[in-house]
Amino acid sequence: MALLSANDIVKISEFELFRGIPGNTLKSCLSGASVRTLKHREFLCQAGDLAESFYIVLEGAVKLLRHSPKGEDIIVHFAVQGDVIGALLMNENKNGRFPISSKSMGVSRVVCVPRSTFLSYWKENVQIQSQLHSLLYRRMSNIQDDKTLISSPLKVRIANLLLRHLDQTAETPNQSLMITLTRQEIADSLGVAVESVIRTMKEFHLDGVISRADEKSPEIINIQKLLTYIE
Amino acid sequence: MALLSANDIVKISEFELFRGIPGNTLKSCLSGASVRTLKHREFLCQAGDLAESFYIVLEGAVKLLRHSPKGEDIIVHFAVQGDVIGALLMNENKNGRFPISSKSMGVSRVVCVPRSTFLSYWKENVQIQSQLHSLLYRRMSNIQDDKTLISSPLKVRIANLLLRHLDQTAETPNQSLMITLTRQEIADSLGVAVESVIRTMKEFHLDGVISRADEKSPEIINIQKLLTYIE
DNA sequence: CGTAGCCTTGAAGGTGATCAATGTTTGTGG
DNA sequence: CCACAAACATTGATCACCTTCAAGGCTACG
Numbered sequence: 001m002a003l004l005s006a007n008d009i010v011k012i013s014e015f016e017l018f019r020g021i022p023g024n025t026l027k028s029c030l031s032g033a034s035v036r037t038l039k040h041r042e043f044l045c046q047a048g049d050l051a052e053s054f055y056i057v058l059e060g061a062v063k064l065l066r067h068s069p070k071g072e073d074i075i076v077h078f079a080v081q082g083d084v085i086g087a088l089l090m091n092e093n094k095n096g097r098f099p100i101s102s103k104s105m106g107v108s109r110v111v112c113v114p115r116s117t118f119l120s121y122w123k124e125n126v127q128i129q130s131q132l133h134s135l136l137y138r139r140m141s142n143i144q145d146d147k148t149l150i151s152s153p154l155k156v157r158i159a160n161l162l163l164r165h166l167d168q169t170a171e172t173p174n175q176s177l178m179i180t181l182t183r184q185e186i187a188d189s190l191g192v193a194v195e196s197v198i199r200t201m202k203e204f205h206l207d208g209v210i211s212r213a214d215e216k217s218p219e220i221i222n223i224q225k226l227l228t229y230i231e
Numbered sequence: 232m233a234l235l236s237a238n239d240i241v242k243i244s245e246f247e248l249f250r251g252i253p254g255n256t257l258k259s260c261l262s263g264a265s266v267r268t269l270k271h272r273e274f275l276c277q278a279g280d281l282a283e284s285f286y287i288v289l290e291g292a293v294k295l296l297r298h299s300p301k302g303e304d305i306i307v308h309f310a311v312q313g314d315v316i317g318a319l320l321m322n323e324n325k326n327g328r329f330p331i332s333s334k335s336m337g338v339s340r341v342v343c344v345p346r347s348t349f350l351s352y353w354k355e356n357v358q359i360q361s362q363l364h365s366l367l368y369r370r371m372s373n374i375q376d377d378k379t380l381i382s383s384p385l386k387v388r389i390a391n392l393l394l395r396h397l398d399q400t401a402e403t404p405n406q407s408l409m410i411t412l413t414r415q416e417i418a419d420s421l422g423v424a425v426e427s428v429i430r431t432m433k434e435f436h437l438d439g440v441i442s443r444a445d446e447k448s449p450e451i452i453n454i455q456k457l458l459t460y461i462e
Numbered sequence: 463c464g465t466a467g468c469c470t471t472g473a474a475g476g477t478g479a480t481c482a483a484t485g486t487t488t489g490t491g492g
Numbered sequence: 493c494c495a496c497a498a499a500c501a502t503t504g505a506t507c508a509c510c511t512t513c514a515a516g517g518c519t520a521c522g
Contacts, residue, residue, distance in 0.1 A: 066375060066379045067379075068379050068382065068383065069383060069462070070382070072382070076375050076378055076379075088364060088367065088368040091361050091365055091368070099375075123357060124357050126356070126357055129357060129360040129364075130354060132364075133319060133360075133363075134323065137319040137320070140319065140370075140371060143371075143374050143378065144297060144307050144374070146378065147297075147305060147307055147378070148299050148305045148307075149300075150305070150381070150421075151299065151301070151303070151422045151423065154509080182467090182469085183469065183470095184468060190381075191382045192510075192511085193510070193512075194468085194469080194470095195470080195471085196510055196511075198470065198471090199470095199510095230300070272499090382511090384477075385477080385478070413499090413500065414500075415499080423478070425501080425502095426479080426480085426502080427478055427479075433502085464521105465520105465522090466519105468517105468519085469516105469519100470515100470516085470518095471515090471516090471517105472513105472514090472515095473512105473513090473514090474513085475510105475511085475512080475513100476509105476511075477508105477509095477511090478507105478508095478509095478510100479507085480505100480506085480507080480508090481504105481506085482504090483503090483504095484501100484502080484503085485501080485503105486500080486501075486502095487500080487501095488498085489496100489497090489498085489499100491494105491497105492494090492495085492496100
């Protein structure tokens, strides 16, 4: 836990969440906030924890997990830079508990904002509420997209997942993923067995749809070819 | 299309969405609003329509559909009394289009509120934004629950769906569903084949888990027995 | 250097999809 | 009032996709 550096605040001010928000308002919205650095696989919060603060991802990525009855973990969302975790919960009654766990993917840095700050400054600011709406809208759209594809073959569902995580900044026909996803994580996100993901990805690889510069780096996607799986 | 009756306004004022909202604020929030009566299976809006207004369900129920690539429709949500449809979209850029279709289940009545009213009165009211958040939170929780159960056997997923739609007002051990769901709708909601739902429900019936007073009325659930399928 | 987490491959098995045929109910139009 | 279409329900047979299980390999890390 550490205080926010001036550099961090600049970075935060550039997030879409705070677009058009004056500097002093931003400062209020971050009162009592601290920065937490998470190691690979470290938990940010666990399902059942008292929700005393919520989070903004500064750097890196965090996966949101829910326990399935079988004991496996299902990934409901990959939170990346600028994403907000647990804000919806702040509105609910006091003593609310997280319904999800959050686990860091690689090293990441996260801003922790206390619940009281949400109630005093976030909840009372219509601009911020609207921006939160936009974030939620996108997350809701994604999860609905997934649901729409439930009955599609695994190839299609994986292709869809990969497309969603493309690094939109590059312009080349071959784009890489914004985050490094393991086969296990893809499986957990789609609710299927790892082995099935591995076999499908192998096929993609043989077809030249995906490739990797080296082990450990994110997958590189040939978008044209990938799209043929979806149509 | 008709104007709101005094009776309708009373009913709306009792929705959770407007809890603690003063009468004149409510009136502003409904400026330009009209009531639409929908026949069974009539569309309220179709995917791709210009989102010029959003909706509040007054009576009856409306299902929200998304087209899957195969041409089937997946049900992403059952909207009942007090539910809001399309509000998230109002925040987004002008000329936004509905990503979903809405189709009435039986006869229903819906309040149509113009986008301009949202921007003038809903968006600027922090109380209403918070209430919208709560509604969304619940919808998000539901869809995440569904996702968590993706890899569970069909029995469990159907049991979960039934539990969610119990009529909470009754106290008896046997509760009925709030809305009449056809097997087809259950299948569309879970993204499985109708035949699979029929076979599972038949089994439930033989086990005495569900029963129907008569055809056409909602299913009656023996909760104790149903819960044994989930644990 | 041993453990933990992830990846890989093969073989066997099951759940649910698909296809086909038929029945029931409701609403529509002649 | 009857004929017909549309939407939903049902049942059985067959089959594919994905799961499960088992075994082994690789890399990172304490």
